[in-house]
Amino acid sequence: xxxxxxxxxxxxxxxxVLSAVHTALRRYAANPGRGGHRMAVASSRLVxxxxxxxxxxxxxxxxxxxxxxxxxTASLNMVIKGVLRDGDHVVISSYEHNAVxxxxxxxxxxxxxxxxxxxxxxxxxxxxxxxxxxxNSRTRMIIxxxxxxxxxxxxxxxxxxxxxxxxxxxxxLDAAQGAGVLPIDVLRDGYDYVCCAGHKGLYGVMGSGxxxxxxxxxxxxxxxxxxxxxSADPIMPEYYPDRLESGTLNxxxxxxLGAGVDYxxxxxLDTLYHRELHHIRTxxxxxxxxxxxxxxxxLAEYGRFAPVLSLNxxxxxxxxxxxxxxxxxxxxxxxxxxxxxxxxxxxxxxDIGTVRFAPSAFTxxxxxxxxxxxxxxxxYSS
Amino acid sequence: xxxxxxxxxxxxxxxxxxxxxxxxxxxxxxxxTPKHTGVKSCGYxxxxxxxxxxxxxxxxxxxxxxxxxxxxxxx
Numbered sequence: 001x002x003x004x005x006x007x008x009x010x011x012x013x014x015x016x017v018l019s020a021v022h023t024a025l026r027r028y029a030a031n032p033g034r035g036g037h038r039m040a041v042a043s044s045r046l047v048x049x050x051x052x053x054x055x056x057x058x059x060x061x062x063x064x065x066x067x068x069x070x071x072x073t074a075s076l077n078m079v080i081k082g083v084l085r086d087g088d089h090v091v092i093s094s095y096e097h098n099a100v101x102x103x104x105x106x107x108x109x110x111x112x113x114x115x116x117x118x119x120x121x122x123x124x125x126x127x128x129x130x131x132x133x134x135x136n137s138r139t140r141m142i143i144x145x146x147x148x149x150x151x152x153x154x155x156x157x158x159x160x161x162x163x164x165x166x167x168x169x170x171x172x173l174d175a176a177q178g179a180g181v182l183p184i185d186v187l188r189d190g191y192d193y194v195c196c197a198g199h200k201g202l203y204g205v206m207g208s209g210x211x212x213x214x215x216x217x218x219x220x221x222x223x224x225x226x227x228x229x230x231s232a233d234p235i236m237p238e239y240y241p242d243r244l245e246s247g248t249l250n251x252x253x254x255x256x257l258g259a260g261v262d263y264x265x266x267x268x269l270d271t272l273y274h275r276e277l278h279h280i281r282t283x284x285x286x287x288x289x290x291x292x293x294x295x296x297x298x299l300a301e302y303g304r305f306a307p308v309l310s311l312n313x314x315x316x317x318x319x320x321x322x323x324x325x326x327x328x329x330x331x332x333x334x335x336x337x338x339x340x341x342x343x344x345x346x347x348x349x350x351d352i353g354t355v356r357f358a359p360s361a362f363t364x365x366x367x368x369x370x371x372x373x374x375x376x377x378x379x380y381s382s
Numbered sequence: 383x384x385x386x387x388x389x390x391x392x393x394x395x396x397x398x399x400x401x402x403x404x405x406x407x408x409x410x411x412x413x414x415t416p417k418h419t420g421v422k423s424c425g426y427x428x429x430x431x432x433x434x435x436x437x438x439x440x441x442x443x444x445x446x447x448x449x450x451x452x453x454x455x456x457x
Contacts (some may be wrong), residue, residue, distance in 0.1 A: 033393040033426075036413060036414030036426075037412075044393045045397065048394060048397040048398070051394070052401070063394070064394050064395065073416070124405075228424055228425055229391050229392035229393070229425055230424070231424040239391060239392065241394055242391075242392050
């Protein structure tokens with residue numbers, strides 16, 4: 001199988017990740033932060049060490065503001081529902097995922113918040129200007145994806161964060177597609193909240209995610225329960241991470257995430273990004289002259305695009321094309337709207353969707369050449 | 383009675399404190415907070431047999447949440 005659905009979740013995982021998950025289930029299988037016996041302490045140590053590793057990787061101010069979640073969607077919901085108050089207004093980009101759009105739409109339909117979608121332009125200055133125009137006196141937060149999961153375009157998130165702060169507005173970065181692929185420096189760029197999937201570019205397993213909080217910003221809880229701390233108190237602790245981590249942590253997932261981050265660090269973030277974007281550029285060049293393949297973005301420039309390529313084959317809907325690639329050629333890709341209808345509206349594919357190709361660290365040049373050959377072949381026979 | 387236990391609200395703070403003290407070459411040992419300390423709910427503490435005052439000062443300076451001090455054994 002040629003797996004190019006890595007924007008959904010990376011596959012395969014590095015052997016070190018599989019090993020870490022397995023080891024966690026055998027040796028660190030007690031409930032962390034609860035008991036005082038040796039295995040409970042060992043489990044707590046594993047969780048703490050992973051927290052520290054992630055704090056260093058993303059350059060956060062304090063290790064306790066690294067919150068483990070079940071995924072990026074959970075993290076985004078925690079921020080949206082934990083920060084916003086009745087009457088607040090939010091600005092989001094036209095590339096946002098349903099993990100941002102749906103929670104906001106729900107709050108909007110409840111009459112609690114309003115939001116404005118700022119159109120993303122090819123020119124960063126124009127994008128910044130669009131966000132500026134979308135803000136009003138009630139704007140409490142900007143939420144913006146690091147890179148589109150459909151077009152791959154990288155948004156000027158550090159500049160947008162600066163714009164937000166200059167206007168007394170919070171900034172939340174959706175790093176689902178950025179973490180592990182694009183540099184994220186929480187302290188340098190000042191993001192208030194960063195939401196990450198653990199199972200994509202960080203090579204952890206599904207069910208793992210992160211919320212990074214830059215400062216001691218208050219965040220209301222979405223879930224209340226046992227934390228192993230202040231147990232006599234009927235309300236949730238105010239301190240992080242306990243405030244946002246009630247219930248038993250996903251220790252095997254956290255162990256895998258730690259090993260995944262080690263893998264990214266040892267491989268080199270920049271090396272991985274350049275290799276994966278090289279694959280996208282190679283694929284693009286091999287199909288760009290084909291009149292039966294419709295591309296929606298220019299050749300991906302380094303620093304301007306994440307390694308994602310969306311396309312359609314003339315005369316074939318995206319789901320049919322993906323099914324054909326899978327059944328006949330064992331090429332795994334994602335078709336449809338990719339849970340990002342706003343992004344598809346932006347590039348004019350809301351009705352048809354696209355077929356999306358996303359490589360990982362394990363994609364080879366040979367695989368990319370094979371995929372290009374197959375695309376050319378089926379496009380001429382469709 | 384020496385107050386050799388430094389008390390924390392959670393295991394994360396206790397482990398953070400231990401990491402800081404390790405770097406200062408101050409030995410410490412993680413354990414559950416004993417009942418005799420008067421802390422009414424679950425928590426963790428560090429047993430710091432030597433340089434305990436210095437350890438507490440360093441931790442407070444580093445912003446670690448410290449609940450207080452206690453003797454290792456019940457009086």
